[in-house]
Amino acid sequence: MAHSRRYFFEAQTSDLCRSTVMLAYIQLLYEVEREARQGNLNPEQRRELRQTKSRPILEDIKNYLQTEKPKVLPKSPIGDAIDYTLSNWEALLRYTEDGELEIDNNAAERSLRPIVVGRNNWLFYGSDKGGRTGAVLSSLIASCKRLRVEPFGYLRDLFTRISTHPNSRLDELLPDKWLVAQRKISGAHEET
Numbered sequence: 001m002a003h004s005r006r007y008f009f010e011a012q013t014s015d016l017c018r019s020t021v022m023l024a025y026i027q028l029l030y031e032v033e034r035e036a037r038q039g040n041l042n043p044e045q046r047r048e049l050r051q052t053k054s055r056p057i058l059e060d061i062k063n064y065l066q067t068e069k070p071k072v073l074p075k076s077p078i079g080d081a082i083d084y085t086l087s088n089w090e091a092l093l094r095y096t097e098d099g100e101l102e103i104d105n106n107a108a109e110r111s112l113r114p115i116v117v118g119r120n121n122w123l124f125y126g127s128d129k130g131g132r133t134g135a136v137l138s139s140l141i142a143s144c145k146r147l148r149v150e151p152f153g154y155l156r157d158l159f160t161r162i163s164t165h166p167n168s169r170l171d172e173l174l175p176d177k178w179l180v181a182q183r184k185i186s187g188a189h190e191e192t
Contacts, residue, residue: 001026001092002104007081015078018068022081025061029054033103043099050096058093062086111142143175154178 005026012019032053036046065082072079085092095101115138137155144151158173165173172181 001029001095002106004081004085004088004092007077007084011077011081014076015072018072018078019081021064022061022085025057025064028057029103032057041099046099047097048099050099054096055093058096062089111146114138114142140175147175147179149175149179 005023008019008022008026012023032049035053036049039045039049041049065086069079069082069086072082074083095103140155141151143149144154154175157178162170162173171177
């Protein structure tokens with residue numbers, strides 16, 4: 001949905017009226033998502049809310065776009081925005097059928113940004129082994145960030161413990177398991 005919105009945002013310079021209508025429709029969809037977040041709804045409740053509120057908005061959007069498509073130049077910015085949205089219609093509806101899905105993929109794209117920005121720097125790891133090591137570290141750091149684990153603290157603890165940790169229990173040092181263990185340790189310290 002964010003990509004579709006961007007097309008309409010950019011089309012404002014050439015067709016303010018149609019773009020503004022579409023941006024308003026898309027804003028209504030995001031307001032439904034805000035309502036779901038504020039209500040701390042579980043996935044099934046989110047799906048029901050989307051079916052009740054978002055689906056009718058999406059049907060209005062589709063009808064509007066199909067009505068407006070013949071009235072615009074196909075290669076104009078608004079024509080591109082309409083074509084993009086209608087050609088990806090099934091994908092744009094998918095989030096309404098599963099409460100686990102988000103309305104857009106902005107979070108996933110944000111998590112990839114450091115990789116894209118650093119890509120040129122990584123050409124100089126020095127060897128294939130260095131590249132693999134960098135990939136593993138990047139993956140660990142991304143997992144830490146996703147779990148809200150402070151990466152430097154995790155890696156410092158990992159590097160001090162890994163040489164004496166049994167090979168058969170290395171999975172205990174993964175960020176998610178490490179976080180659980182740290183919470184248990186913190187809880188034990190607070191009780192004493």
